Amino acid sequence: MKLVTYQHHANISIGKVDGDLVIDLPRNDPSLPATMKALLEAGPQAIARARAVQAGHAVALSEVTLLAPLPNPSKYLAIGMNYRKHVAEAAKVGVQTPPTQVWFNKQVSCINGPFGDVHLPAVSNQLDYEVELCVVIGQRCRHVSREAASSVIAGFMVCNDVSVRDWQLATQTMTIGKSFDTCGPTGPWIVTPDELGDPHALRLQMWVNGELRQDDMTGAMIHDIYDQIAHLSTAFTLEPGDLLATGTPSGVGVAMNPPVYLRAGDVMRAEIEGIGSITNRVIAEPM
Structure with a gap:
């Protein structure tokens, strides 16, 4: 799984790359956190839910700006x-x-x-x-x-x-x-x-x-x-x-x-x- 933090127009979110698409994680599964750090802090179960998310809310990879995947690491x-x-x-x-x-x-x-x-x-x-x-x-x-x-x-x-x-x-x-x-x-x-x-x-x-x-x-x-x-x-x-x-x-x-x-x-x-x-x-x- 390829996890990204991305911007599409004015919206910043996290997602996973599937071919030429970025599948938005919190929009497809509202139980998932909205930031990469929070997703990792939520543990293996959250990562498993992210892996299970299907393409629903998605946008073309070519249309997004990829940001630092983890913009706010502790260390x-x-x-x-x-x-x-x-x-x-x-x-x-x-x-x-x-x-x-x-x-x-x-x-x-x-x-x-x-x-x-x-x-x-x-x-x-x-x-x-x-x-x-x-x-x-x-x-x-x-x-x-x-x-x-x-x-x-x-x-x-x-x-x-x-x-x-x-x-x-x-x-x-x-x-x-x-x-x-x-x-x-x-x-x-x-x-x-x-x-x-x-x-x-x-x-x-x-x-x-x-x-x-x-x-x-x-x-x-x-x-x-x-x-x-x-x-x-x-x-x-x-x-x-x-x-x-x-x-x-x-x-x-x-x-x-x-x-x-x-x-x-x-x-x-x-x-x-x-x-x-x-x-x-x-x-x-x-x-």
């Missing part, structure tokens, strides 16, 4: 240095290999839609791209074992961990440089685990202006998704709608010689096999 966490080749290229610019999982926050105000513009900050010319597989947590959980981790996942999205490199590297936490407004494109929808299959056997790619920059398999993660969930849930509770960005492969602009950063007018296209793609244009930050 947006991302792991750094989690692909082998990316670790190797980072070492060339002086970044040390971490001995354990390294996580940072992306402030949730950075969330952007799958086709929204990304702002080139007025205070920096070091904007960079990072295609990543995004995990959506579906259940409130703590102390999740690796073996049980798959059971707490609601689905998967494409995300682009857009980074302002000079601001990122200026602090140990990296949070500010990872959290500029618009620097969190996600989507185009949440694909449920039953439809996606093995999340560690997916090809992920990033194009900039049609040039392939990143190309790898999710199986090249150093710490896989289930280890990530087990690690994080040891420290704190994960909640429905939390987002986990699982790392980016090699090919980022900062690691090129010389570095190649994004400019206004550039178009990023991030794609993951079995999920789809998101496309975001870089524009000068409106002042």
Whole structure:
């Protein structure tokens, strides 16, 4: 099942994609919540009701604007240095290999839609791209074992961990440089685990202006998704709608010689096999 948050004229709602249609969930089943976060919080029974909804109130996919599937997650966490080749290229610019999982926050105000513009900050010319597989947590959980981790996942999205490199590297936490407004494109929808299959056997790619920059398999993660969930849930509770960005492969602009950063007018296209793609244009930050 592909779950979307969408806008049709003045109406914003949630639905599921069926071929070239978006089937509205709360209009077809008034017992279902009206937002994606509330749907996930309602639990597996609500997801099962959503899966059972038939085409009644529906609109052509081509006629809607797809928004960020989860515009208001409680947490947006991302792991750094989690692909082998990316670790190797980072070492060339002086970044040390971490001995354990390294996580940072992306402030949730950075969330952007799958086709929204990304702002080139007025205070920096070091904007960079990072295609990543995004995990959506579906259940409130703590102390999740690796073996049980798959059971707490609601689905998967494409995300682009857009980074302002000079601001990122200026602090140990990296949070500010990872959290500029618009620097969190996600989507185009949440694909449920039953439809996606093995999340560690997916090809992920990033194009900039049609040039392939990143190309790898999710199986090249150093710490896989289930280890990530087990690690994080040891420290704190994960909640429905939390987002986990699982790392980016090699090919980022900062690691090129010389570095190649994004400019206004550039178009990023991030794609993951079995999920789809998101496309975001870089524009000068409106002042």
